[in-house]
Amino acid sequence: MVLGTNLRFFRHIGVVEARFQLGLNFLMKGEPHMQVSMTVNGQAVSGDVAPRTLLVHYLREDLRLTGTHVGCETSYCGACTVIVDGKAVKSCTMLTAQAEGAEITTIEGLAENGDLHPVQEGFWERHGLQCGFCTPGMILSAVTLLEENADPSEDEIRLGIEGNLCRCTGYHNIVKAIEYAGAKLRGEEPAPAEWEVKA
């Protein structure tokens, strides 16, 4: 009995994952390439990529911006979230070619002149991260959430980050971190921490 070995193993593949695999396959040498140009973290970049190169691979492999993480390859976990033209986008389900001419912000480009963005500061102040793997995507989703809604309720924050999975924090301190950042961005004093910080 002869079977393609992967046929049944992959029979529950979703469309999205198939697309991810396809993207990988087209990274092969010898594949026709195309020119792409975009602005990443304020810098103009251009490159030569296979047409189906996914944005996350371009960022990680070509630009070596490894703060954007691959967690699930199915646009479900959100670890690969970056900001494309002001919107939070899961870069494992966007082609590099689709980002032609776009303004992209990755986690590496969020701090300005060495000053942390208030959301980054909030995650630090309120223990919004543990292992840190989901953190870049979570922070960038929170940044766009606060741009769209300057004073979100707890429920609105939770709904706003529903597409970003965290396995460490139980989200409690992530919500607190975003509340902290929202207050800072509004020019208000953040609510006190649940603990007294000593140093």
Place this chain on the structure above:
Amino acid sequence: MSTTSALGGVVRRREDPALIQGKGLYVDDLNLHGMLHVAFVRSPFAHAKITSIDTAAAQAMPGVRAVYTADDVRHLGLLPAQAAAIGRPLLADGEVNHMGEAVVMVLAETRAQAQDAVDAVDADYDPLPVVIDLKEALANTNLVHEGVESNTLITWTAPFGVEEDGLNELRAKIDEYKARDDVVTVSLEMVNQRLIPVAIEPRSVVAEWSAGYQQMTVHSSSQTIGAVASAVAGMLGIPYNQVRGIAPEVGGGFGAKLALYADELLIPWAARELDAPVKYTETRREAASNTIQGRGWLGTSTITGTRDGQVLSYEIDAICDMGAYCQDLTVAIPFLGVFVGSGQYGFDTRMQLDCVVTNKQTTDAYRGAGRPEAIYYLERIMDAYSREIGMDPAQVRMKNYIPSESFPGAMSPVGFAMDTGDYAMNLQTMLDSPEYSAMKAARDQPRSDGKLVGLGMSTYVEACGFGPSALVDLGFSWSGYGQPSAFNGSGLVRVNPDGTANVIIGTGPSGQGHQTTWAQIVSNELGIEMDKIRVTHGDTKDAPITIGTFGSRSAAVDGSATFEASRKVREKAARIAADLLEASEADIQFADGGAHVAGSPDKRVEWAAIAEVAYQPHRMPDGEEGGLEAHAIFSPGNATWPFGSVACLVTVDPETGDVSIEQWMSVDDCGNVINPMIVDGQIHGGIAQGVGQALFEEAIYDDEGNLLTAGLIDYPIVTAVDVPMFNLSRTTTPTDVNPMGVKGIGEAGTIGAAQTLVNAVVDALAPLGVKHVDMPMRPRRVWQAIQDAKASA
């Protein structure tokens, strides 16, 4: 302002600046020159003979450098494990025993080329009968492995250490209880389902071999990098001191990165064979089907007690799913459940846990590891019993606790000495809290929205902080990996000539904040400013002999070792300072970056000045050796036994079966606390994983052994909208088994959570006649329970 840290203080995490700016290094971020990439051909069958493997087409694919099968790696032996009743071949050897088992390893210049070549491998299989159902596995209807008489690998019984005669006497005694006419006996068959750990970072391994220096470097996203280095050394025949294991940032572990994996040996082996760096990063699908899974018990709990709440006996008979092979601690995981089988209670307890192999992925340590399962069965049946006799479940628990006077060293009915505990005080703290009163009031408030409301509570005890050196005799060591070290802690503290300090530890974080906590321990002991202390971990080149991070052991065991190393450094520094200040050594105190004479803060010398003398031996007091560093190994006399009380309020929509958590609280006791912020964070995350088990998560294998939940769409973990804010408080009962009095908190949240939520849902549905709902309590299952109850009413 004091810049040194006291234990018990919140200090912002020192690991965060890199992580919040995307500058942390995870294994998959490594990109070494000339690096080859690995992909595996994996079995599409749960159980089959491999009749042929044709790799010729794959070998000829672009960029492919090598294609390996069992024939190439058989000589290396089976994957070493601590309890290897059934060991795993590094690549399937003639037979596959679970879906996704690695059959062929392909190495190519790019990951895409490797994956493409995987599709070109032609492997033929002859399917065999599969063993999926646990009762059929126990009945040996079909056997998973040839040449083995039974699917049962081991049967754990409790009380621990009691032979069959003694167990029969206990059975007879329990039968007498049941025959009394003033008692009720309540019994439930319940599932504690298989789970997939789901660290958000998939596992990744990179190996480099230096032929010139005969040096192997293995980077792995592992909780136990010392074990990885030991195993690589042993299996590849390289001396341990020529293997360097590095675990940089580890993106979540939860036990799944404790086990040693075949790829952690195959990748270094291939790197040496091909003299090139090699990387393997698992896909999410591989993470689901090939990283270890957890739980997987099917059991019956039975409780017998009087109508006024005095429990006479508790019994559990369960079948525990080991999967196809034994990995790290596989059969030892249910044994960890035996440790806490009788919980916080003093009543007679009998346990029988049959550990069976099945044609599924191996189970091993997943957050809690045996203890959530054991506490689940116990606390669910305590709840059912309370309901049966119409008593407040909190009062029933109060009535049956081991009294605080029995501590320290109370003996549990299942046969273990427990360190410290005051269970009634802890539960009373929860019952007296305004939050608990508010939940009770909300539960009894009439509602206009038609939702059913339930209040659930439970209490737990945990055994963690392993562990005593003598556990080696029960198989708890890395001796299976060629390193016969017990589960010791280790720490090294060095004060440098400029007065800064390096702390090098044998345990590493996967999110727990070791760099911060350990700096606090050392700062508190030496009075060196936090900013001048650098904590490093996860590199076997520098570290003292390392065991790793698991079983909520880091602070209690390795933290204690670092504490003791700090104390040694302090004692020596005190002698130098006494000499410099012309004072008595006994009067030297350390704070705010230096030493001073007690009562005379002006008579003071900075750490840098002390260190300068230490590295200029001619200036040292007579008889002192140069240098200012110390190393300590710590082996505790017992595990630590944290405990706590948990409650939650839920609403259930009777139309849809949807469960919503309205409020959650817990009162946890993990002894002394080093950094309350980090401790709370551990509890939050632990609760969320317990909630995930109760509501959503289940690794589902179909009748043919296909894993149906291999992606995050089919295997939903908790999102931000599924949980409320958690209301935490604590009581403090320090342990007496380590110098800091700390217990462990990494798993407590999970251990206390799932049964609390099921108890709450059953409380909501009890008026309809529902007695139990199995996990995961997805809407359809809850809705069905409501329909069934209505139909039989």
